[in-house]
Amino acid sequence: MADLREKPREPGEPREPRAGFEPVAGSRLVDGLRAYRLIAWMWIRSTMAYRASFAMTLFGNFAGTVLDFVAILLMFSRVDQLGGYSLGEVAFLYGLSSAAFGLADLTLGSMDRLGQRVRDGTLDTLLVRPAPVLAQVAADRFALRRLGRITQGLLVLGYALVVVDIEWTPAKVLLMPVMMVSGAAIFASVFVAGGAFQFVAQDASQVQNSFTYGGTTLLQYPPTVFAKDLVRGVTFVLPLAFVNWLPALYVLGLPYPLDLPRWTAFVSPLVAVVCCGLSGLAWRAGLRSYRSTGS
Amino acid sequence: MVRAWRLYAAVAAGGFRRYATYRVATAAGVFTNTVFGLILAYTYIALWDERPGLGGYDQAQAVTYVWVGQGLLSVVAVMGGGFEDELIERIRTGDIAIDLYRPADLQAWWLAADAGRAAFQLLGRGVVPMVFGGLVFQLALPGDAGTWLAFLVAVVLGVLVSFAIRYLVALAAFWFMDGAGVQQLAVLAGLFFSGMTLPLNVFPGALGELARVLPWSALVQAPADVLLGERTGLALLRTYAFQAAWAVGLLAVGRLVQSAATRRVVVQGG
Numbered sequence: 156m157a158d159l160r161e162k163p164r165e166p167g168e169p170r171e172p173r174a175g176f177e178p179v180a181g182s183r184l185v186d187g188l189r190a191y192r193l194i195a196w197m198w199i200r201s202t203m204a205y206r207a208s209f210a211m212t213l214f215g216n217f218a219g220t221v222l223d224f225v226a227i228l229l230m231f232s233r234v235d236q237l238g239g240y241s242l243g244e245v246a247f248l249y250g251l252s253s254a255a256f257g258l259a260d261l262t263l264g265s266m267d268r269l270g271q272r273v274r275d276g277t278l279d280t281l282l283v284r285p286a287p288v289l290a291q292v293a294a295d296r297f298a299l300r301r302l303g304r305i306t307q308g309l310l311v312l313g314y315a316l317v318v319v320d321i322e323w324t325p326a327k328v329l330l331m332p333v334m335m336v337s338g339a340a341i342f343a344s345v346f347v348a349g350g351a352f353q354f355v356a357q358d359a360s361q362v363q364n365s366f367t368y369g370g371t372t373l374l375q376y377p378p379t380v381f382a383k384d385l386v387r388g389v390t391f392v393l394p395l396a397f398v399n400w401l402p403a404l405y406v407l408g409l410p411y412p413l414d415l416p417r418w419t420a421f422v423s424p425l426v427a428v429v430c431c432g433l434s435g436l437a438w439r440a441g442l443r444s445y446r447s448t449g450s
Numbered sequence: 451m452v453r454a455w456r457l458y459a460a461v462a463a464g465g466f467r468r469y470a471t472y473r474v475a476t477a478a479g480v481f482t483n484t485v486f487g488l489i490l491a492y493t494y495i496a497l498w499d500e501r502p503g504l505g506g507y508d509q510a511q512a513v514t515y516v517w518v519g520q521g522l523l524s525v526v527a528v529m530g531g532g533f534e535d536e537l538i539e540r541i542r543t544g545d546i547a548i549d550l551y552r553p554a555d556l557q558a559w560w561l562a563a564d565a566g567r568a569a570f571q572l573l574g575r576g577v578v579p580m581v582f583g584g585l586v587f588q589l590a591l592p593g594d595a596g597t598w599l600a601f602l603v604a605v606v607l608g609v610l611v612s613f614a615i616r617y618l619v620a621l622a623a624f625w626f627m628d629g630a631g632v633q634q635l636a637v638l639a640g641l642f643f644s645g646m647t648l649p650l651n652v653f654p655g656a657l658g659e660l661a662r663v664l665p666w667s668a669l670v671q672a673p674a675d676v677l678l679g680e681r682t683g684l685a686l687l688r689t690y691a692f693q694a695a696w697a698v699g700l701l702a703v704g705r706l707v708q709s710a711a712t713r714r715v716v717v718q719g720g
Contacts, residue, residue: 208631212630212631219641222641222647229652229654229657233497233654234500235500237496237500357474358478359477360478364482365482365486366485369482369485372486376493376496379496380492381492382492
C-alpha cells in the first residue's frame with residue numbers, strides 16, 4: 156500500500172484535462188494510475204472514519220475465505236487424497252489461486268457495480284471527469300477489507316510450503332512471484348471484461364461472478380478432479396489454468412492432465428498480457444457503445 | 451380476518467412479481483448457480499470416488515445434493531439478498547416509523563413479501579440448474595410424486611426458518627444502525643451450517659452433531675435429505691417437526707425482539 160502515499164502531487168504538476176486531442180498512450184496510463192491512487196486513497200480515508208466497522212468487515216472477509224478452506228480441511232478429515240493430490244498440494248493450489256485472485260479483487264473488485272451505475276445514470280458523472288473512466292470505475296468504493304482474502308491465501312500458501320516437499324530450483328523460485336503477478340493480471344482482465352459486458356447487460360453482474368469467484372474456486376482444486384473438456388476450456392478458451400494450475404504443477408513436479416509441454420508453465424506472463432489487451436479492447440468497445448439513460 | 455389474509459396474499463403476489471421483473475438478473479443468477487454447481491459436482495465426485503458411501507450418500511446422491519443446493523441457494527436466501535436489505539435501510543433512515551403506523555403486522559408483512567420472493571426464485575432459479583445437472587450427471591431424483599411433494603413441504607418450512615433468522619438479523623439494525631457486520635456474519639454462518647459448502651452428514655464428530663441441530667440445517671440439508679429419500683415415514687415427520695420447531699421458536703423470538711425494538715424507536719426530526 157506504500158505506493159498510495161508516495162509521490163504527492165508537485166505544486167507545478169499539470170492537472171488540467173487533456174481533452175481535445177488524443178493523448179499518447181503513456182501519459183494516459185500515468186493519468187489513470189494517478190486518478191486510481193487518488194480515488195482509492197479517498198475511499199480508504201472514508202472507511203477509516205468508522206474503524207470498528209472496518210475491523211469487523213476485514214475480519215468478515217478473512218473469515219469468509221477461511222470457511223472455504225475449512226470445507227477442504229473437512230473433506231480431508233475423511234479422505235487422504237482428492238483426485239490424487241494430498242492436502243498440502245491442494246493447499247498449494249488454493250493459496251496461489253486465492254492470493255492471485257485476492258490481488259485482482261482488491262484492485263478491481265468494484266467492477267461489478269458498473270451495471271448499477273449504467274442503470275441509474277451515475278456513470279455520466281464519471282464520463283465528464285478529466286480522468287480515464289476505467290480508473291474511476293475500478294477505484295470506486297475501493298475496499299481495503301479485501302486484504303483479508305489475500306492474507307488468508309498467503310497463510311494457506313505458507314502452510315503448503317511448509318508441509319509439501321518441493322525440490323527447489325532457481326526456475327521454480329522465480330516462477331512463484333511471476334505466477335502470482337500474472338495470475339492477478341489474468342483475473343484482472345476477467346474483471347475488466349466482465350465490466351465491459353455490463354454495458355450490454357446491466358443486470359448481469361452475476362455472470363461476472365461465475366468467472367471471477369467461480370474461477371478462483373475451480374483453481375483451488377486439482378485439475379485431475381474435473382472433466383477433460385472443462386480443463387480444456389479453462390486452458391485454451393478462458394486461460395485461467397495459467398493463473399496457477401500449469402505453473403504450480405511445474406513447481407510441484409506433477410503432470411498436467413492435458414499432456415502439454417513443460418515449458419507452458421512459463422508462459423503465464425504472456426497469457427496475462429494477451430488477456431489484458433483483449434479485455435482492454437472489450438472495455439473500449441463497451442464504453443463506446445454506452446448510451447446514457449438520459450432523463 | 452379474511453381481509454387480513456387478502457392483504458398478505460396481495461403483498462406476497464407483489465413480492466413474486468417484483469422479482470419476476472428482473473429477467474436478465476434471474477438468467478445471470480441461474481448461470482452462476484450452474485457454474486458453481488458444475489465445479490462442486492466434480493469435487494464431490496472426486497471425494498466420493500475416494501470414499502464411496504461417505505455420509506451415507508452414494509455418488510449419485512452426492513451429485514444430486516449439489517444441484518439441490520444450487521437450486522435452493524436463492525430460495526432460502528443463504529447468501530441473504532431478500533427483504534432484509536430494505537428493512538435495514540428503513541430502520542436506519544427512520545421510515546420504519548411509518549411502517550409501524552400501518553394497519554398491518556410488521557413481521558407478517560415482510561414474511562408475505564419474502565414468501566412471494568421465495569416462490570418466484572424456486573421457479574425462476576431452482577428449476578434450470580436442476581435440469582442442467584440432470585442432463586450432465588447421473589442424478590438420484592425420486593420418481594414418485596409423493597417424495598417431490600414432501601420435498602416441497604420441507605422447502606416451505608426451510609423458507610420460514612430462513613425468514614425468521616433474517617428477520618432477527620434485520621432487527622439488529624435497531625441497535626447497531628449499520629446492519630452490514632451482522633448480515634455478513636449471518637451469511638457466513640448460513641453458508642457453512644446450512645450444508646451449502648459441504649453436506650452436514652460429512653462433517654466429522656461433534657462438529658457434525660452440532661451443525662445438524664442448528665437452525666441453518668433446516669434450510670438446505672433437511673429438504674435435500676427429503677428429496678434424496680433419506681427421510682421417510684417417521685423420520686420425515688421428525689424432520690418436519692425439527693424445521694417447524696425452529697421456525698416457530700425463531701419467529702416468536704422475532705416478535706419479542708420486535709416489541710423490544712419498537713419501544714426504542716425515537717423518530718428524529720419533525
